[in-house]
Amino acid sequence: MNLTELIIKSIIILVIFGVTLVIAMYSTWAERKVAGFMQDRLGPNRAGPFGLLQPLADAGKMFFKEDFIPSQANKWLFIIGPCLAILTALMSSAVIPFGDSIRYEGLTIPVQGVEINIGILYVFGVVSLGVYGIMVGGWASNNKFSLLGAIRAASQNISYEIAMGLAIIAILMMTGSLSLRSIVAGQESFLTWNVFTQPLGFIIFLTCAFAECNRTPFDLPECETELVGGYHTEYSSMKLGFYLFAEYINMFVSSAVISTLYFGGYHYPFMNTVHNALTGSLGEVTGHNLATLIGMLVLFAKIFFFIFFFMWVRWTLPRFRYDQLMNLGWKSLIPLSILNVVVTGFGLLYDIEYASWLIVIVMVVLAVMSSARAPKRVVQPQRS
Amino acid sequence: MQLTNRSKQVSNKEMTLAEKMYLPAIAQGLAITIKHFFQKKPTIQYPEVKRYLGPIFRGHHVLKRDEEGRERCTACGLCSLACPAEAISMVAAERKKGEENLYREEKYAAVYEINMLRCIFCGLCEEACPKQAVYLRHDRFVPVFTERDQVIYGKDRLVEQLDDRYVRTGSEVRATPTEPTLSRSAT
Amino acid sequence: MKATEIIFYVLTAITLLSASFVVTARNPVHSVLALILTFFCLTGHYVLMNAQFLAAVNIIVYAGAIMVLFLFTIMFLNLQKEDEESKTTLTKMAAVVVGGVLLVVMVAVFRAASVAPYDPATYNTRVGLVESLGMVLYKDYLLPFELASVLFLVAMVGAVMLGKREPGDRHF
Numbered sequence: 001m002n003l004t005e006l007i008i009k010s011i012i013i014l015v016i017f018g019v020t021l022v023i024a025m026y027s028t029w030a031e032r033k034v035a036g037f038m039q040d041r042l043g044p045n046r047a048g049p050f051g052l053l054q055p056l057a058d059a060g061k062m063f064f065k066e067d068f069i070p071s072q073a074n075k076w077l078f079i080i081g082p083c084l085a086i087l088t089a090l091m092s093s094a095v096i097p098f099g100d101s102i103r104y105e106g107l108t109i110p111v112q113g114v115e116i117n118i119g120i121l122y123v124f125g126v127v128s129l130g131v132y133g134i135m136v137g138g139w140a141s142n143n144k145f146s147l148l149g150a151i152r153a154a155s156q157n158i159s160y161e162i163a164m165g166l167a168i169i170a171i172l173m174m175t176g177s178l179s180l181r182s183i184v185a186g187q188e189s190f191l192t193w194n195v196f197t198q199p200l201g202f203i204i205f206l207t208c209a210f211a212e213c214n215r216t217p218f219d220l221p222e223c224e225t226e227l228v229g230g231y232h233t234e235y236s237s238m239k240l241g242f243y244l245f246a247e248y249i250n251m252f253v254s255s256a257v258i259s260t261l262y263f264g265g266y267h268y269p270f271m272n273t274v275h276n277a278l279t280g281s282l283g284e285v286t287g288h289n290l291a292t293l294i295g296m297l298v299l300f301a302k303i304f305f306f307i308f309f310f311m312w313v314r315w316t317l318p319r320f321r322y323d324q325l326m327n328l329g330w331k332s333l334i335p336l337s338i339l340n341v342v343v344t345g346f347g348l349l350y351d352i353e354y355a356s357w358l359i360v361i362v363m364v365v366l367a368v369m370s371s372a373r374a375p376k377r378v379v380q381p382q383r384s
Numbered sequence: 385m386q387l388t389n390r391s392k393q394v395s396n397k398e399m400t401l402a403e404k405m406y407l408p409a410i411a412q413g414l415a416i417t418i419k420h421f422f423q424k425k426p427t428i429q430y431p432e433v434k435r436y437l438g439p440i441f442r443g444h445h446v447l448k449r450d451e452e453g454r455e456r457c458t459a460c461g462l463c464s465l466a467c468p469a470e471a472i473s474m475v476a477a478e479r480k481k482g483e484e485n486l487y488r489e490e491k492y493a494a495v496y497e498i499n500m501l502r503c504i505f506c507g508l509c510e511e512a513c514p515k516q517a518v519y520l521r522h523d524r525f526v527p528v529f530t531e532r533d534q535v536i537y538g539k540d541r542l543v544e545q546l547d548d549r550y551v552r553t554g555s556e557v558r559a560t561p562t563e564p565t566l567s568r569s570a571t
Numbered sequence: 572m573k574a575t576e577i578i579f580y581v582l583t584a585i586t587l588l589s590a591s592f593v594v595t596a597r598n599p600v601h602s603v604l605a606l607i608l609t610f611f612c613l614t615g616h617y618v619l620m621n622a623q624f625l626a627a628v629n630i631i632v633y634a635g636a637i638m639v640l641f642l643f644t645i646m647f648l649n650l651q652k653e654d655e656e657s658k659t660t661l662t663k664m665a666a667v668v669v670g671g672v673l674l675v676v677m678v679a680v681f682r683a684a685s686v687a688p689y690d691p692a693t694y695n696t697r698v699g700l701v702e703s704l705g706m707v708l709y710k711d712y713l714l715p716f717e718l719a720s721v722l723f724l725v726a727m728v729g730a731v732m733l734g735k736r737e738p739g740d741r742h743f
Contacts, residue, residue, distance in 0.1 A: 038417045042427045077604075118701055121627035128635025132607070135639065139600060139646050147646060154643045158636055178624075178701055203407075316417040317410065367402035 005107050012102075013094075013113050020093050024248040025055045027307055031248075034311040062241035070234050074140040081137025082235065082242035088133060089249035092126040095119040096256045097181045099266050099296035103285045111292060112181065119180035120168060123257055124161075127212055130250065131157040134214075134221060137243070138231035149230030152322070153221035156211055159329040160218075164208035166337035167201040170344040170356070171261055174198070184265035192353070195262040200340045200359050202262045204333050209254040211329070213247065216314040220322055255306035256299075263302050266295035439552065442507045442520035445498055446550050447543045450488055455543060456517035459493035466512035471502035489515070496542060500526050501535045521550055579619055586612035599645045603638060610634045622699025 029044065029051065036043025044051035069078055096119075099111030116122060131154050138150025171194055172178060175186045187193045195202045211218040222230030229235075232243045259265060274294065279287035320328070340356055347355025402408055428435050437443075448456050459476035477494035479487045486492075503526075509518050529535050544550055589612065592605040610633045617626035697703055708716050 034421070037421045037425070040420055040423060040425055042425050045429075077600075116623060118623045118627045121624070121631065125627050125630035125635060128631050128639075131635075131639055132642075135642055135646070136604070139642075151643060151646060154639050158639055161636070312414060312417060312421075313410075316413045363405070367400070367405060367408075370401040371403070 004105060005109060008102065008104060008107070008109050012109070012111055016093055016098060016113055017090070020090065020249060020252060023252050023303075023307075024245055025059075027248040027251060028058060028244070029054045030307070031311050031314075034308065035315050038312070038315045059241070062238050065237040067237040067239065068234075070142060072142045073234065074142065077136050077140035078234075079239070081133055081140055082239045082246070083133075084136060085130065085133025085246040086242045086249070088126055088130040089246040089253065092123050092253045093249075093256065095122050095180055096253070096260055097184055097265060098256075098299060100292045101288075102292060103288050110181065111296065115179065115181055118178045120172070120178050120183070120261070123180075123253075124165065124168070127250075127254075128157070128161055130212070130246075133243075133246065134231045137235065138221075141231070141234035143234050145227045145229070146231050146233045149221045149223075149227050149233070152223075152227075153214060153231060156214075156218065156220060156325060156329075159326060160208040160211035160333070163204055163329060163333035163337045164212065166334065166341055167198075167204040167208065168261070170198055170201045170337070170341050173341070173344055173348060174353075180260055180265075184260055184267065187264040188267055188271075190264070190267075190269040193262065193264040193267075197353055198262065198340070198344070198356055200336065200356050201344075202258075204337050204340070205262065206258065207328075207333060209258060210310070210313065211325075213250045213254055213310070215247075215251065215310055217317040217320050218325060219319060220325060223319060251307055251310050252303065255303045255310065258306050259299060259302035266292075266299040268295070268298045271295065437522065439522055441522040442505045442510075444521045444524040444526050445503075445509075445537070445542055446519050446521050447493075447496060447539065448517050448519055448550070449544050449546070452485070453546055454484075454486060454488040455492060456488050456515045457493045457496065458489035458491050458515055458517070459496070460491075460514065462512045462514060463509035463518050466508040467503075468506060468508060469502045469504050471499045471504075472509060473497050473499075493539070496539050498537045498542065499535060500529070500537055501532075519550060519552070522552060523550075575619060578615070582612050582615045582619070586616075599648075600642065603642050603645055606641075607634055607638045610638065617699070620699055621696055624701040624704055625699060 032054070033043035033051070035041075044054040047053040047057045069075055094113035095116060097110065097112040097115075101108045101110045103109075134153040135150045138146040138153070141147075171183065174194070174197060175183045177183065177186075183194075210216075214221050220230075221227075222232065224230070227233070232240055235243060271291075275288070275291040278291045281287065282290060336359075339359060343356050343359055347353065450456050459474050461474065461476075464470070464472035464474060473495075474493045474497070475495040476491055479490050479492055505520060507520050510520055526537075586609055589605045589608040593602050593609060596602040596605060610629060614626045614629045614634070617623075617629060695703075
């Protein structure tokens, strides 16, 4: 690795890091805007044009609040908790391929933090560590509500990690690689995007991503109606800010992972045509770099859509009850994902690419049949 | 008792498979929220855009002048008598020679003060005034104050400026049902 | 000294320190957290040996799942107050004997085992990657691998059976 490559690589890493932070920052703004618009309000619009300076104002507020540590708390663990949360959140964007490659002075450098051949396992491992920030913080607060929030977070994350892993396994079987870049490369044409070959896996993964990010409808760890503030009840100032920020970074990372795994990453329809036209008209190097840039923009459009989807769901659905959460995870998602793995295996054996549609079709048919057979629910107007 | 026709009987029936899958209901809910996302927002951007509060809104007090620019108030004290919050106080004085273009009556209010912390904007002073001198403007608020010495409004802030005369629009609306309409039109 | 050597020594030092803290810590939660740190350092060692798959699996399974459950249980137990009086002399003696026997066994095994010398020229750096690991597992060690998976299945069924609520159980 020579110096130019090293410099370009470090620029890419720094840019990815910065972009992650900026997107997380503006997600807080977007969340409030989306919430406002869905509730027929306008959302923040006072700080700067369209309220665009709102994240800065929020950060300023966070920094100037009193940084309080409860006297009975375990001081070091109390501080380590939010640090762990934000550390694990920031680590996972390192292996996501954000674009094809940059050509510069005869070098071809992939737009990705690091390319490792177990990329998805790395993401998975880092995500599974994310719960430590919550657990350590919740326990160190020495508060029963915080502890309950931490315990809920732990059990929820472990439960949904299994279904998530099994959903990924179906993809790994189809791609034959753990590297995120080869998974993206396997979805080159539009109809081979994994969302079309693995519709059930996609739904399971999406649900589990919501649960892993502790987002509504699975935000039981910070369920304010039951647990005051959950694991961050005792936190204030920027420590609280770190927890909230970590949540938005996690949202960005899971949106990126969903787009990479199921929506073809930086691929878009007619990509080769665009690439050929650009390299033909602008030369091999400039054209290729421009095509890479378009691919990156497409990926970010997908990511933004999923971030919006996260918010959309948050402001639509109410929270699950705890037993419903566990039942959904263990009794529905895990058996379904195992079934998905088995059916995908059969599909691979007999060379049917769209085998897992079978489960979807069967489920839809069963649902229609059962709702047709069920007695009509009579809506009687109440009499006075 | 039926309040709306949207009430539903709650039933504890076993859910069908489609309902157990949650997805159709979730899609329904998402459709509702996205519809609201693109709807026109009813918000009025307050400090920039002010909403018309109607012709009978009771806002900032004003001591009217007549058509020739003379103060109408004769310092009879009926307003301060009528005031339930005892917010109005005044000192009467006799009109000197040569002041006929300033004051309409022979007696006038040398000092006329309203304590805005006490005032409840009931409009009884306006009703009590026999000279149609005190009005509560329908188009202007008493501004926010931050210090205690800002709350007592003297004549400097109450008397109508000649370049900023107050005209109550929609004067056909009676301020209170008991009043004769014509006598109250502030022109 | 090369960079990897420095990393190796630093990692080893942290591993040993945190491992001894696991044993000496008074607070069980601190102990578990130190154990997690130990696992992290072990993962670092795997990465140094280019065994990426093993490293990732170590993080996911041990640090990410098993230790979370450990922490979960210990947090529930609320071991704030000292429970030292339960350790009688007899249990201490038993612990010493068991530990001593384990030490003897380990020493014997390491003395008997012959570790093949490491030769940089012929060493295959890709041996720890997931492709070669899969080849070894599914070709050379297929039977033990499948037996282990059956064992796991049995354990899982057993856990479900134990966790199942029977008709007479108290609901709490």
